[in-house]
Amino acid sequence: MDYNHIEIEQKWQKEWEEKKVFKTSQRNDKEKYYVLTMFPYPSGTIHVGHVKNYVIGDVVARYKRMQGYNVLHPFGYDAFGLPAENAAIKNNVNPGEWTFKNIETIRNQIKKIGISYDWDREIATCTEDYYKWTQWIFLKLYEKGLAYKKHAAVNWCPSCKTVLANEQVVNGKCERCGTEIEMKKLEQWYFKITEYSEKLLNDLDILDGWPENVKIMQKTGLEKVLEQKSILL
Ligand SMILES: [Zn+2]
Structure with missing residues:
Protein backbone atom coordinates (compact mmCIF):
# COMPACT_ATOMS: atom_id res chain seq x y z
CA MET A 1 0.00 0.00 0.00
CA ASP A 2 1.31 3.45 -0.90
CA TYR A 3 1.65 6.12 1.76
CA ASN A 4 -0.36 9.04 0.45
CA HIS A 5 1.21 11.86 2.44
CA ILE A 6 -0.86 14.61 0.83
CA GLU A 7 -4.16 12.97 1.76
CA ILE A 8 -3.06 11.99 5.27
CA GLU A 9 -1.43 15.32 6.13
CA GLN A 10 -4.36 17.37 4.84
CA LYS A 11 -6.79 15.25 6.82
CA TRP A 12 -4.95 15.85 10.10
CA GLN A 13 -4.11 19.47 9.45
CA LYS A 14 -7.82 20.11 8.94
CA GLU A 15 -8.60 18.25 12.18
CA TRP A 16 -6.00 20.26 14.17
CA GLU A 17 -7.36 23.51 12.73
CA GLU A 18 -11.02 22.75 13.43
CA LYS A 19 -10.49 21.38 16.94
CA LYS A 20 -7.90 24.04 17.84
CA VAL A 21 -5.73 21.37 19.41
CA PHE A 22 -2.83 23.77 20.04
CA LYS A 23 -4.94 26.38 21.83
CA THR A 24 -3.76 27.36 25.32
CA SER A 25 -6.55 27.81 27.83
CA GLN A 26 -6.29 30.64 30.35
CA ARG A 27 -8.28 28.84 33.01
CA ASN A 28 -6.15 25.97 34.04
CA ASP A 29 -4.78 24.54 37.27
CA LYS A 30 -1.72 23.09 35.59
CA GLU A 31 1.66 24.68 36.12
CA LYS A 32 2.52 27.24 33.42
CA TYR A 33 5.33 26.94 30.90
CA TYR A 34 6.21 29.53 28.27
CA VAL A 35 8.01 28.58 25.05
CA LEU A 36 8.96 31.50 22.82
CA THR A 37 11.04 31.19 19.67
CA MET A 38 12.33 34.05 17.56
CA PHE A 39 9.73 35.76 15.36
CA PRO A 40 10.65 35.93 11.65
CA TYR A 41 10.88 39.10 9.57
CA PRO A 42 8.18 38.70 6.90
CA SER A 43 10.44 40.40 4.34
CA GLY A 44 10.43 37.02 2.59
CA THR A 45 9.03 33.58 3.33
CA ILE A 46 10.62 31.00 5.62
CA HIS A 47 13.42 28.61 4.73
CA VAL A 48 14.96 25.56 6.37
CA GLY A 49 17.08 27.77 8.68
CA HIS A 50 13.88 29.12 10.26
CA VAL A 51 12.33 25.69 10.44
CA LYS A 52 15.32 24.37 12.39
CA ASN A 53 14.56 26.99 15.05
CA TYR A 54 10.83 26.38 15.19
CA VAL A 55 11.12 22.60 15.33
CA ILE A 56 13.40 22.79 18.39
CA GLY A 57 10.89 25.10 20.14
CA ASP A 58 8.06 22.79 19.14
CA VAL A 59 9.83 19.74 20.56
CA VAL A 60 10.23 21.55 23.90
CA ALA A 61 6.56 22.67 23.87
CA ARG A 62 5.27 19.16 23.13
CA TYR A 63 7.57 17.57 25.69
CA LYS A 64 6.39 19.99 28.39
CA ARG A 65 2.73 19.39 27.49
CA MET A 66 3.31 15.66 27.88
CA GLN A 67 4.80 16.36 31.30
CA GLY A 68 1.53 18.00 32.26
CA TYR A 69 2.32 21.70 31.93
CA ASN A 70 -0.09 24.30 30.54
CA VAL A 71 2.20 25.42 27.72
CA LEU A 72 1.93 28.80 26.04
CA HIS A 73 3.57 28.62 22.62
CA PRO A 74 2.75 31.73 20.59
CA PHE A 75 3.88 32.97 17.19
CA GLY A 76 4.19 36.30 15.43
CA TYR A 77 6.05 38.42 12.90
CA ASP A 78 8.66 41.09 13.49
CA ALA A 79 7.08 43.04 10.67
CA PHE A 80 8.23 46.65 10.97
CA GLY A 81 11.45 48.25 9.89
CA LEU A 82 14.31 48.05 7.48
CA PRO A 83 14.07 44.45 6.19
CA ALA A 84 10.45 45.02 5.11
CA GLU A 85 11.29 48.42 3.62
CA ASN A 86 14.29 47.11 1.72
CA ALA A 87 12.33 44.17 0.33
CA ALA A 88 9.53 46.51 -0.77
CA ILE A 89 12.01 48.82 -2.56
CA LYS A 90 13.75 45.87 -4.20
CA ASN A 91 10.50 44.33 -5.44
CA ASN A 92 8.84 47.65 -6.20
CA VAL A 93 5.67 46.98 -4.18
CA ASN A 94 3.85 48.60 -1.29
CA PRO A 95 5.53 47.43 1.95
CA GLY A 96 2.17 46.61 3.61
CA GLU A 97 0.98 44.53 0.67
CA TRP A 98 4.32 42.71 0.49
CA THR A 99 4.46 42.05 4.24
CA PHE A 100 0.92 40.67 4.60
CA LYS A 101 1.34 38.48 1.53
CA ASN A 102 4.46 36.97 3.10
CA ILE A 103 2.73 36.51 6.45
CA GLU A 104 -0.02 34.54 4.71
CA THR A 105 2.56 32.30 3.03
CA ILE A 106 4.59 31.81 6.22
CA ARG A 107 1.45 30.85 8.18
CA ASN A 108 0.60 28.21 5.58
CA GLN A 109 4.17 26.90 5.53
CA ILE A 110 4.23 26.50 9.30
CA LYS A 111 0.79 24.90 9.48
CA LYS A 112 1.99 22.33 6.93
CA ILE A 113 4.91 21.40 9.16
CA GLY A 114 2.51 21.08 12.10
CA ILE A 115 4.28 23.34 14.61
CA SER A 116 1.97 23.52 17.65
CA TYR A 117 1.41 27.28 17.88
CA ASP A 118 -1.70 28.74 19.45
CA TRP A 119 -2.86 30.56 16.30
CA ASP A 120 -5.45 32.58 18.24
CA ARG A 121 -2.52 34.52 19.73
CA GLU A 122 -0.75 35.28 16.46
CA ILE A 123 0.58 38.85 16.26
CA ALA A 124 2.25 41.06 13.66
CA THR A 125 4.15 44.06 14.99
CA CYS A 126 2.99 46.24 12.07
CA THR A 127 -0.71 46.01 13.01
CA GLU A 128 -2.37 48.75 15.00
CA ASP A 129 -3.60 46.46 17.77
CA TYR A 130 0.01 45.52 18.45
CA TYR A 131 1.92 48.77 18.04
CA LYS A 132 -0.55 50.74 20.14
CA TRP A 133 1.19 48.99 23.06
CA THR A 134 4.67 49.89 21.79
CA GLN A 135 3.47 53.49 21.63
CA TRP A 136 1.97 53.22 25.12
CA ILE A 137 5.29 51.97 26.54
CA PHE A 138 7.14 54.75 24.71
CA LEU A 139 4.81 57.37 26.22
CA LYS A 140 5.38 55.97 29.72
CA LEU A 141 9.15 56.24 29.19
CA TYR A 142 8.73 59.77 27.81
CA GLU A 143 6.59 60.85 30.78
CA LYS A 144 9.32 59.62 33.14
CA GLY A 145 12.03 61.49 31.22
CA LYS A 192 18.14 56.70 29.02
CA ILE A 193 19.30 53.16 29.81
CA THR A 194 22.38 54.51 31.62
CA GLU A 195 19.98 55.40 34.46
CA TYR A 196 19.92 51.69 35.28
CA SER A 197 23.58 50.78 34.77
CA GLU A 198 24.37 50.59 38.49
CA LYS A 199 21.37 48.37 39.23
CA LEU A 200 22.25 46.15 36.25
CA LEU A 201 25.84 45.87 37.41
CA ASN A 202 24.89 44.90 40.98
CA ASP A 203 22.27 42.40 39.87
CA LEU A 204 24.69 40.48 37.65
CA ASP A 205 25.69 38.64 40.82
CA ILE A 206 22.22 37.16 41.29
CA LEU A 207 22.04 35.74 37.75
CA ASP A 208 22.06 31.99 37.92
CA GLY A 209 23.22 29.75 35.09
CA TRP A 210 24.76 32.51 32.96
CA PRO A 211 28.15 31.69 31.40
CA GLU A 212 30.94 33.47 33.32
CA ASN A 213 32.42 35.05 30.15
CA VAL A 214 29.07 36.68 29.29
CA LYS A 215 28.80 38.08 32.82
CA ILE A 216 32.34 39.50 32.58
CA MET A 217 31.51 41.10 29.23
CA GLN A 218 28.38 42.71 30.69
CA LYS A 219 30.29 43.84 33.75
CA THR A 220 33.10 45.49 31.75
CA GLY A 221 30.59 47.34 29.57
CA LEU A 222 28.57 48.58 32.52
CA GLU A 223 31.63 49.69 34.45
CA LYS A 224 32.67 51.76 31.44
CA VAL A 225 29.25 53.43 31.34
CA LEU A 226 29.43 54.23 35.05
CA GLU A 227 32.93 55.64 34.69
CA GLN A 228 31.78 57.99 31.89
CA LYS A 229 28.79 59.00 33.95
CA SER A 230 30.98 60.02 36.90
CA ILE A 231 33.20 62.07 34.54
CA LEU A 232 30.12 63.87 33.21
CA LEU A 233 28.87 64.58 36.72
ZN1 LIG B 1 21.79 53.77 -0.78
Whole structure:
Protein backbone atom coordinates (compact mmCIF):
# COMPACT_ATOMS: atom_id res chain seq x y z
CA MET A 1 0.00 0.00 0.00
CA ASP A 2 1.31 3.45 -0.90
CA TYR A 3 1.65 6.12 1.76
CA ASN A 4 -0.36 9.04 0.45
CA HIS A 5 1.21 11.86 2.44
CA ILE A 6 -0.86 14.61 0.83
CA GLU A 7 -4.16 12.97 1.76
CA ILE A 8 -3.06 11.99 5.27
CA GLU A 9 -1.43 15.32 6.13
CA GLN A 10 -4.36 17.37 4.84
CA LYS A 11 -6.79 15.25 6.82
CA TRP A 12 -4.95 15.85 10.10
CA GLN A 13 -4.11 19.47 9.45
CA LYS A 14 -7.82 20.11 8.94
CA GLU A 15 -8.60 18.25 12.18
CA TRP A 16 -6.00 20.26 14.17
CA GLU A 17 -7.36 23.51 12.73
CA GLU A 18 -11.02 22.75 13.43
CA LYS A 19 -10.49 21.38 16.94
CA LYS A 20 -7.90 24.04 17.84
CA VAL A 21 -5.73 21.37 19.41
CA PHE A 22 -2.83 23.77 20.04
CA LYS A 23 -4.94 26.38 21.83
CA THR A 24 -3.76 27.36 25.32
CA SER A 25 -6.55 27.81 27.83
CA GLN A 26 -6.29 30.64 30.35
CA ARG A 27 -8.28 28.84 33.01
CA ASN A 28 -6.15 25.97 34.04
CA ASP A 29 -4.78 24.54 37.27
CA LYS A 30 -1.72 23.09 35.59
CA GLU A 31 1.66 24.68 36.12
CA LYS A 32 2.52 27.24 33.42
CA TYR A 33 5.33 26.94 30.90
CA TYR A 34 6.21 29.53 28.27
CA VAL A 35 8.01 28.58 25.05
CA LEU A 36 8.96 31.50 22.82
CA THR A 37 11.04 31.19 19.67
CA MET A 38 12.33 34.05 17.56
CA PHE A 39 9.73 35.76 15.36
CA PRO A 40 10.65 35.93 11.65
CA TYR A 41 10.88 39.10 9.57
CA PRO A 42 8.18 38.70 6.90
CA SER A 43 10.44 40.40 4.34
CA GLY A 44 10.43 37.02 2.59
CA THR A 45 9.03 33.58 3.33
CA ILE A 46 10.62 31.00 5.62
CA HIS A 47 13.42 28.61 4.73
CA VAL A 48 14.96 25.56 6.37
CA GLY A 49 17.08 27.77 8.68
CA HIS A 50 13.88 29.12 10.26
CA VAL A 51 12.33 25.69 10.44
CA LYS A 52 15.32 24.37 12.39
CA ASN A 53 14.56 26.99 15.05
CA TYR A 54 10.83 26.38 15.19
CA VAL A 55 11.12 22.60 15.33
CA ILE A 56 13.40 22.79 18.39
CA GLY A 57 10.89 25.10 20.14
CA ASP A 58 8.06 22.79 19.14
CA VAL A 59 9.83 19.74 20.56
CA VAL A 60 10.23 21.55 23.90
CA ALA A 61 6.56 22.67 23.87
CA ARG A 62 5.27 19.16 23.13
CA TYR A 63 7.57 17.57 25.69
CA LYS A 64 6.39 19.99 28.39
CA ARG A 65 2.73 19.39 27.49
CA MET A 66 3.31 15.66 27.88
CA GLN A 67 4.80 16.36 31.30
CA GLY A 68 1.53 18.00 32.26
CA TYR A 69 2.32 21.70 31.93
CA ASN A 70 -0.09 24.30 30.54
CA VAL A 71 2.20 25.42 27.72
CA LEU A 72 1.93 28.80 26.04
CA HIS A 73 3.57 28.62 22.62
CA PRO A 74 2.75 31.73 20.59
CA PHE A 75 3.88 32.97 17.19
CA GLY A 76 4.19 36.30 15.43
CA TYR A 77 6.05 38.42 12.90
CA ASP A 78 8.66 41.09 13.49
CA ALA A 79 7.08 43.04 10.67
CA PHE A 80 8.23 46.65 10.97
CA GLY A 81 11.45 48.25 9.89
CA LEU A 82 14.31 48.05 7.48
CA PRO A 83 14.07 44.45 6.19
CA ALA A 84 10.45 45.02 5.11
CA GLU A 85 11.29 48.42 3.62
CA ASN A 86 14.29 47.11 1.72
CA ALA A 87 12.33 44.17 0.33
CA ALA A 88 9.53 46.51 -0.77
CA ILE A 89 12.01 48.82 -2.56
CA LYS A 90 13.75 45.87 -4.20
CA ASN A 91 10.50 44.33 -5.44
CA ASN A 92 8.84 47.65 -6.20
CA VAL A 93 5.67 46.98 -4.18
CA ASN A 94 3.85 48.60 -1.29
CA PRO A 95 5.53 47.43 1.95
CA GLY A 96 2.17 46.61 3.61
CA GLU A 97 0.98 44.53 0.67
CA TRP A 98 4.32 42.71 0.49
CA THR A 99 4.46 42.05 4.24
CA PHE A 100 0.92 40.67 4.60
CA LYS A 101 1.34 38.48 1.53
CA ASN A 102 4.46 36.97 3.10
CA ILE A 103 2.73 36.51 6.45
CA GLU A 104 -0.02 34.54 4.71
CA THR A 105 2.56 32.30 3.03
CA ILE A 106 4.59 31.81 6.22
CA ARG A 107 1.45 30.85 8.18
CA ASN A 108 0.60 28.21 5.58
CA GLN A 109 4.17 26.90 5.53
CA ILE A 110 4.23 26.50 9.30
CA LYS A 111 0.79 24.90 9.48
CA LYS A 112 1.99 22.33 6.93
CA ILE A 113 4.91 21.40 9.16
CA GLY A 114 2.51 21.08 12.10
CA ILE A 115 4.28 23.34 14.61
CA SER A 116 1.97 23.52 17.65
CA TYR A 117 1.41 27.28 17.88
CA ASP A 118 -1.70 28.74 19.45
CA TRP A 119 -2.86 30.56 16.30
CA ASP A 120 -5.45 32.58 18.24
CA ARG A 121 -2.52 34.52 19.73
CA GLU A 122 -0.75 35.28 16.46
CA ILE A 123 0.58 38.85 16.26
CA ALA A 124 2.25 41.06 13.66
CA THR A 125 4.15 44.06 14.99
CA CYS A 126 2.99 46.24 12.07
CA THR A 127 -0.71 46.01 13.01
CA GLU A 128 -2.37 48.75 15.00
CA ASP A 129 -3.60 46.46 17.77
CA TYR A 130 0.01 45.52 18.45
CA TYR A 131 1.92 48.77 18.04
CA LYS A 132 -0.55 50.74 20.14
CA TRP A 133 1.19 48.99 23.06
CA THR A 134 4.67 49.89 21.79
CA GLN A 135 3.47 53.49 21.63
CA TRP A 136 1.97 53.22 25.12
CA ILE A 137 5.29 51.97 26.54
CA PHE A 138 7.14 54.75 24.71
CA LEU A 139 4.81 57.37 26.22
CA LYS A 140 5.38 55.97 29.72
CA LEU A 141 9.15 56.24 29.19
CA TYR A 142 8.73 59.77 27.81
CA GLU A 143 6.59 60.85 30.78
CA LYS A 144 9.32 59.62 33.14
CA GLY A 145 12.03 61.49 31.22
CA LEU A 146 13.57 58.23 30.04
CA ALA A 147 13.03 58.93 26.32
CA TYR A 148 14.68 62.05 24.95
CA LYS A 149 15.93 63.64 21.74
CA LYS A 150 19.44 64.71 20.92
CA HIS A 151 21.55 65.41 17.85
CA ALA A 152 23.92 62.65 16.85
CA ALA A 153 25.98 61.65 13.84
CA VAL A 154 24.35 58.85 11.83
CA ASN A 155 25.15 56.90 8.65
CA TRP A 156 23.32 58.63 5.80
CA CYS A 157 22.91 57.42 2.23
CA PRO A 158 22.41 60.50 0.00
CA SER A 159 20.96 58.35 -2.78
CA CYS A 160 18.42 56.32 -0.74
CA LYS A 161 17.83 59.38 1.49
CA THR A 162 17.74 57.20 4.56
CA VAL A 163 19.60 56.47 7.78
CA LEU A 164 21.47 53.16 7.73
CA ALA A 165 22.30 50.81 10.58
CA ASN A 166 26.02 49.98 10.95
CA GLU A 167 25.36 46.51 9.49
CA GLN A 168 24.03 48.11 6.33
CA VAL A 169 27.25 49.94 5.64
CA VAL A 170 29.74 47.76 3.77
CA ASN A 171 33.24 49.22 3.32
CA GLY A 172 31.87 52.71 3.78
CA LYS A 173 29.19 52.17 1.14
CA CYS A 174 25.41 51.66 1.27
CA GLU A 175 24.69 47.94 0.98
CA ARG A 176 21.56 48.67 -1.04
CA CYS A 177 22.87 50.98 -3.77
CA GLY A 178 26.67 51.15 -3.33
CA THR A 179 26.74 54.93 -2.77
CA GLU A 180 29.43 56.30 -0.44
CA ILE A 181 27.77 57.01 2.89
CA GLU A 182 28.01 60.35 4.71
CA MET A 183 27.98 61.09 8.40
CA LYS A 184 25.06 63.40 9.06
CA LYS A 185 24.00 65.11 12.26
CA LEU A 186 20.34 64.38 12.85
CA GLU A 187 17.99 64.62 15.77
CA GLN A 188 17.40 61.11 17.16
CA TRP A 189 15.35 59.54 19.94
CA TYR A 190 17.26 57.88 22.77
CA PHE A 191 16.37 55.82 25.81
CA LYS A 192 18.14 56.70 29.02
CA ILE A 193 19.30 53.16 29.81
CA THR A 194 22.38 54.51 31.62
CA GLU A 195 19.98 55.40 34.46
CA TYR A 196 19.92 51.69 35.28
CA SER A 197 23.58 50.78 34.77
CA GLU A 198 24.37 50.59 38.49
CA LYS A 199 21.37 48.37 39.23
CA LEU A 200 22.25 46.15 36.25
CA LEU A 201 25.84 45.87 37.41
CA ASN A 202 24.89 44.90 40.98
CA ASP A 203 22.27 42.40 39.87
CA LEU A 204 24.69 40.48 37.65
CA ASP A 205 25.69 38.64 40.82
CA ILE A 206 22.22 37.16 41.29
CA LEU A 207 22.04 35.74 37.75
CA ASP A 208 22.06 31.99 37.92
CA GLY A 209 23.22 29.75 35.09
CA TRP A 210 24.76 32.51 32.96
CA PRO A 211 28.15 31.69 31.40
CA GLU A 212 30.94 33.47 33.32
CA ASN A 213 32.42 35.05 30.15
CA VAL A 214 29.07 36.68 29.29
CA LYS A 215 28.80 38.08 32.82
CA ILE A 216 32.34 39.50 32.58
CA MET A 217 31.51 41.10 29.23
CA GLN A 218 28.38 42.71 30.69
CA LYS A 219 30.29 43.84 33.75
CA THR A 220 33.10 45.49 31.75
CA GLY A 221 30.59 47.34 29.57
CA LEU A 222 28.57 48.58 32.52
CA GLU A 223 31.63 49.69 34.45
CA LYS A 224 32.67 51.76 31.44
CA VAL A 225 29.25 53.43 31.34
CA LEU A 226 29.43 54.23 35.05
CA GLU A 227 32.93 55.64 34.69
CA GLN A 228 31.78 57.99 31.89
CA LYS A 229 28.79 59.00 33.95
CA SER A 230 30.98 60.02 36.90
CA ILE A 231 33.20 62.07 34.54
CA LEU A 232 30.12 63.87 33.21
CA LEU A 233 28.87 64.58 36.72
ZN1 LIG B 1 21.79 53.77 -0.78
